[in-house]
Amino acid sequence: MAENGMAESGFEIIDDRFRRCVKLSARLDHLWEGGRWTEGPAYFPAGRALIFSDIPNDRMLRWDETTGAVGVFRGGEGRYTNGNTVDRQGRLVSCEHGGRRVTRTEHDGRITVLADRFEGKRFNSPNDVVVRSDGSIWFTDPAYGIDSNYEGFQAESEIGGDHVYRLDPETGDCRIVADDFVRPNGLAFSPDESRLYIVDSGGTRFAGGERHLRVFDVAADGTLSGGAVFATCSAGFFDGFRLDEAGRIWSSAADGVHCLEPDGTLIGKVLVPEQVSNVCFGGPKRNRLFITATTSLYAILLPVNGLKTF
Ligand code: MG
Numbered sequence: 001m002a003e004n005g006m007a008e009s010g011f012e013i014i015d016d017r018f019r020r021c022v023k024l025s026a027r028l029d030h031l032w033e034g035g036r037w038t039e040g041p042a043y044f045p046a047g048r049a050l051i052f053s054d055i056p057n058d059r060m061l062r063w064d065e066t067t068g069a070v071g072v073f074r075g076g077e078g079r080y081t082n083g084n085t086v087d088r089q090g091r092l093v094s095c096e097h098g099g100r101r102v103t104r105t106e107h108d109g110r111i112t113v114l115a116d117r118f119e120g121k122r123f124n125s126p127n128d129v130v131v132r133s134d135g136s137i138w139f140t141d142p143a144y145g146i147d148s149n150y151e152g153f154q155a156e157s158e159i160g161g162d163h164v165y166r167l168d169p170e171t172g173d174c175r176i177v178a179d180d181f182v183r184p185n186g187l188a189f190s191p192d193e194s195r196l197y198i199v200d201s202g203g204t205r206f207a208g209g210e211r212h213l214r215v216f217d218v219a220a221d222g223t224l225s226g227g228a229v230f231a232t233c234s235a236g237f238f239d240g241f242r243l244d245e246a247g248r249i250w251s252s253a254a255d256g257v258h259c260l261e262p263d264g265t266l267i268g269k270v271l272v273p274e275q276v277s278n279v280c281f282g283g284p285k286r287n288r289l290f291i292t293a294t295t296s297l298y299a300i301l302l303p304v305n306g307l308k309t310f
Contacts, residue, residue, distance in 0.1 A: 010027060010028055010270065010271050011024065011268060011269065011270060011271060012256075012268055012269040012271060013267075013268045014266055014267055014268050014269070015261075015265060015266075015267035015268065017261065017267045018259055018267040018268030020303070020304075021244075021248065021259055021267070021268065021302065021303070021304050022268065022270065022300075022302060022303070023301070023302070023303050026300055026301050026302070027300070028270070028271075028272065028291075028298050028299075028300050029298060029299045029300065030296060030298055031063060031068065031070070031296075031297045031298060031299055032061075032063060032070045032296060032297040033295050033296040033297075034070075034295065035054035035057065035061070035294075035295050035296065035297075036054060036055070036056040036057050036295065037054065037055050037056050037151065037277065037294060038052055038053065038054050038055075038061075038277060038292035038293065038294065038295065038296065038297060039052065039053045039054075039055055039082050039083065039239075039240070039277045039278050039292050040052055040053040040081065040082055040083040040084040040094070040095070040128075040240070040278055040292065041084070041278055041279065041280040041282075041290045041291075041292050041297070042084035042085050042086050042092060042280060043086070043280055043281070043282025043283070043290060044086060044090070044092075045282070045284060045286075046090065048064070048065040048066055048284075049062050049063060049064055049065060050062070050063040050065070050280075050282060050290055050297070051073055051084055051092060052084070052290075052292050052297060053081045053082055053083075053084065053094075053292075054075075055080055055081070055082055055097065055151040055152075056080075056150055056151050057075070058075050058076055058077070058078065058079065058080050058098065059072050059073075059074070059075025059076065060072070060073040060074050060075060060081050060084075060094075061073055061297075063297060065283070070297070077098075078098040078099070078153070079094075079096045079097075079098045079099050080096060080097035080098035080099075080125075080145060080151055080152045080153075081094050081095065081096050081097070081098075082094075082095045082096070082097055082125070082126070082127050082128070082144075082145070082151075083095040083126070083127055083128035083129050083139070083186075083240065083278070084129070085129050085130055085131060085309075086131075086309070086310050087104065087131040087135070087137070087310065088131055088133065088135055088310050089107075089310075090107075090310060091104050091105060091106060091107065092104065092105040093105075093114070093129055093131060093137060094129070095125075095126035095127055095128060095129050095139060096125075096126065097125040097126075097127075097144070097145025097146075097151055097152035098125075098145070098152050098153055099113075099116070100116060100122050100123045100124065100125055100126070100145070100146070100152075101113050101114070101115060101116035101123065101126065102114045102115050102116075102123075102126050102129060102137065102139055102167065104169070114137065114167060114169050114172075115137075115165075115167050115172070115174050118159060118163075118165065118174055118176070121158035121159045122158045122159075123141045123159065124141045124142060124143040124145065124146050124157050124158075124159060124162060125141065125142065125143060125144055125145025125146050125152050126139050126140070126141050127139070127140045127141065127142050127144060127145075127184070127185055128140050128185060128186045128187055128240055128278075129187075130187055130188055130189060130309070131309070131310070132189060132193055133193060135168075135169065135170070136166055136167065136168055136169075136222060137166070137167040137168075137169055138164070138165070138166050138167075138177070138187060138196070139164070139165055139167070139187075140162075140163075140164050140165075140181075140184035140185055140186075140187055140198065141159070141162060141163055141164070141165060141184070142162040142181075142183040142184055142185060142201075143157055143162055143183070144183070144204075147205070161179060162181055162182065162183055162184055163176045163178065163179045163181065163184065164176070164177050164178040164179075164181065164184045164187065164198055165177065166222050175222075177222070177223065177224045178198065178216065178224055178227065180227070181198070181200045181202070181210075182200055182202025182205070182206065182209055182210050183200060183201045183202045183204060183205060183209075183210070184198055184199070184200060185198075185199040185200065185201045185237075185238070185239050185240070186198070186199040186238065186239055186240035186241050186251070186252070186278065187199070188241060188242055188243055188249075189218070189243075190243065190247055190262075191243065191245065191246075191247050191307055193218060194217065194218055195215055195216065195217060195218060196215070196216045196218050196224060197213055197214070197215050197216075197230065197241070197249065198213070198214050198216065199212070199213050199214075199237075199238040199239065199240075199241070199251075200212055200213075200214060201237040201238065201239060203237060204237055211232060211233045211236070211237045211238065212229045212230070212231060212232040212233065212238070213229070213230045213231045213232075213233075213238050213241075213249070213251070213260075213264075214227050214228060214229055214230055215227070215228060215230040230264045231249075231260050231264045231266065233251075233253055233254075233258070234253070234258070234266065235253045235254040235255040235256075235258070236253055236254025236255070236275065237253070237254070238251050238252060238253060238258075239251075239252040239276070239277045239278055240252050240277060240278030240279060240292075241278075241279060242279050242280050242281055242306060242307070243306070243307045244281070244302075244304045244305060244306055244307060245304065245305050245306070245307055245308075246262070246304065247262040247307075248260060248261060248262065248267075248304070249262075250279050250281075250289060251279070252276035252277055252278055252279060252291075252293075253269070253276060254275050254276075255269065255271060255272070256269045256270050256271040256272040256276060257269060257270040257272060257276055257279055257289065257291060270289070270291075270300055272291060272293050272298060273293075274293040274294035274295060274296055275293060275294050276291055276292070276293040276294075277292050277293060277294070278291075278292045279291050279292070280306070281305070281306020281307070282299075282306070283301070285305060286305045286306040286308065287301060287302050287303070287304065287305045287306070288300070288301050288302070289302055289306070
């Protein structure tokens, strides 16, 4: 066996606790390539499919688990979709850079706009989204999609800041839950939903800027407190991430997927040959980690299971 810290068969083991989280004989599956910047994987167990975004190409793709085929799910509409998730009723919820809104794709295929403004002002470009067990929708709104025409439409920010929001999709009530980020990005709840983790990737825009994950306490009324830095990325920037059943965080980074213990300790990495943007757990047992990374979609089968979120 390799010493701790040494790369071993596509993994980097930093702490022995990581040995329980990966199968050293497992290999990274390269499922597809051909995107410009893939993001937002969301797995649908009933359909045995994964939806993901290819933002600069303004399209969403669908990987079929039964055949391995990838085709265009939808695109060319100026949506420039980024983050996706599945709500508590199994519906696709998406963040649109181009539309500057959060949408839900209904069971019959219609697309419902859930929110496109805050106090009358258009959002910047919603980036990533999660749904809490009470049905509330939490999303980040950095300016990446309006900074240039690369993955959206260049525009000035109407809101004037990059905030984190909580939306009640029943009433349309939308509130700022955090307003002290430079570029809020990926987000996810702890297993008991008492904590919310949110990435700040401000360093992508400002030299020496933020490249960390913060943790907040979530009150019963949905307000946040705390917000201390929980972990700093040791390779590039954190973007999207997801949790496993034990509360470990599996996060995107420049050199692969970093696995953090619930106390913030980096215990190991799944090495990926392209910069990783986001991950999600899927497969019939939720023990396959799907990884969007620059031009490609990857996956790896794990001996741990993803947190059940719907
Ligand atoms: Mg993101």
